[in-house]
Amino acid sequence: MSLPRTLMAVKGVDHDYPGGVEALSGVDFTITHGRNLALLGPNGAGKSTLLMHLNGLLRPRRGAILLDGKPVSYRRSFLREWRSRVGFVFQNPDEQIFAATVADEIAYGPANLGLNAGEIAQRVETVMNQLDLHALSHRPPHMLSLGQKKRVAIAGVVAMNPELLILDEPTAGLDHKGVTKLLAILSDIKALGKTVVLSTHDVDLAYGWADDAALFSQGAVIAQGEAETVLTDGEQMAAAGLPMPVAWAVMNALGVDDRVTIPRNREQLMVCCSRLKDRDAL
Numbered sequence: 042m043s044l045p046r047t048l049m050a051v052k053g054v055d056h057d058y059p060g061g062v063e064a065l066s067g068v069d070f071t072i073t074h075g076r077n078l079a080l081l082g083p084n085g086a087g088k089s090t091l092l093m094h095l096n097g098l099l100r101p102r103r104g105a106i107l108l109d110g111k112p113v114s115y116r117r118s119f120l121r122e123w124r125s126r127v128g129f130v131f132q133n134p135d136e137q138i139f140a141a142t143v144a145d146e147i148a149y150g151p152a153n154l155g156l157n158a159g160e161i162a163q164r165v166e167t168v169m170n171q172l173d174l175h176a177l178s179h180r181p182p183h184m185l186s187l188g189q190k191k192r193v194a195i196a197g198v199v200a201m202n203p204e205l206l207i208l209d210e211p212t213a214g215l216d217h218k219g220v221t222k223l224l225a226i227l228s229d230i231k232a233l234g235k236t237v238v239l240s241t242h243d244v245d246l247a248y249g250w251a252d253d254a255a256l257f258s259q260g261a262v263i264a265q266g267e268a269e270t271v272l273t274d275g276e277q278m279a280a281a282g283l284p285m286p287v288a289w290a291v292m293n294a295l296g297v298d299d300r301v302t303i304p305r306n307r308e309q310l311m312v313c314c315s316r317l318k319d320r321d322a323l
């Protein structure tokens with residue numbers, strides 16, 4: 042196995058909004074190639090502000106953003122290259138979607154990359170298959186449901202074939218089916234060798250999905266590492282104002298301390314509970 046490669050690093054980043062709101066203060070954060078990373082924290086902690094620094098939508102007042110170990114630049118040519126490698130999906134799809142049809146929306150990014158008509162059509166076709174959007178291709182995106190709009194917004198970014206995909210609260214407002222579909226899409230994207238970073242305040246979602254996790258509190262990352270370790274650290278979770286993952290809390294309350302059996306999601310939790318029930322019945 043090859044050594045883990047740091048794709049992006051954020052070092053000592055501060056960000057102030059006009060009016061003197063200090064949204065980030067001394068943020069350190071690392072994105073490892075090929076690992077699902079969840080950025081967790083309560084509302085207002087600074088998650089969106091940090092994510093917008095990762096493809097140059099915001100520029101830090103102080104500190105460094107490194108891409109492949111080298112400091113980024115905000116020159117137009119660099120930003121272009123940076124944004125083709127790092128795609129950003131806004132929390133609210135209405136901030137991102139603007140074309141008249143779903144197909145046009147998906148074609149916009151590849152067209153902007155300067156691809157020819159054949160290549161653009163190929164990208165649109167591939168992404169529509171990937172995200173199950175064929176039936177919607179001629180529909181105006183603004184008329185779609187939230188879950189559909191979110192899929193279109195993701196498709197528009199995925200069509201640019203970025204190696205790192207950043208999604209700001211992608212599950213916010215989605216129903217159970219929408220969340221399940223989104224997670225399946227993200228898992229397909231990971232299988233293509235991409236790196237995915239998402240922000241959320243849903244600890245259970247993060248526990249089931251993430252390889253790595255970072256906890257955000259009041260404008261700073263207070264813990265980062267393997268999700269299994271970070272999300273089961275009671276002190277750090279409390280410091281970030283987050284509850285413990287339910288699957289972990291149930292096992293803990295039942296006194297199961299064999300970490301190998303700790304379930305990471307609802308299905309695994311149910312399997313564990315029925316095994317425990319059978320064991321107790323013996």
Ligand SMILES: Nc1ncnc2c1ncn2[C@@H]1O[C@H](COP(=O)(O)OP(=O)(O)O)[C@@H](O)[C@H]1O
Pocket residue numbers: 058059060062063064082083084085086087088089090091
């Ligand atoms: N455009 C803005 N202008 C001024 N303050 C902002 C703006 N966007 C966010 N903030 C403030 O910055 C802080 C961090 O916000 P944000 O990054 O949106 O947090 P999160 O995504 O974790 O909910 C909050 O105090 C918020 O009120």
Ligand SMILES: [Mg+2]
Pocket residue numbers: 088089090132209210
């Ligand atoms: Mg946010």
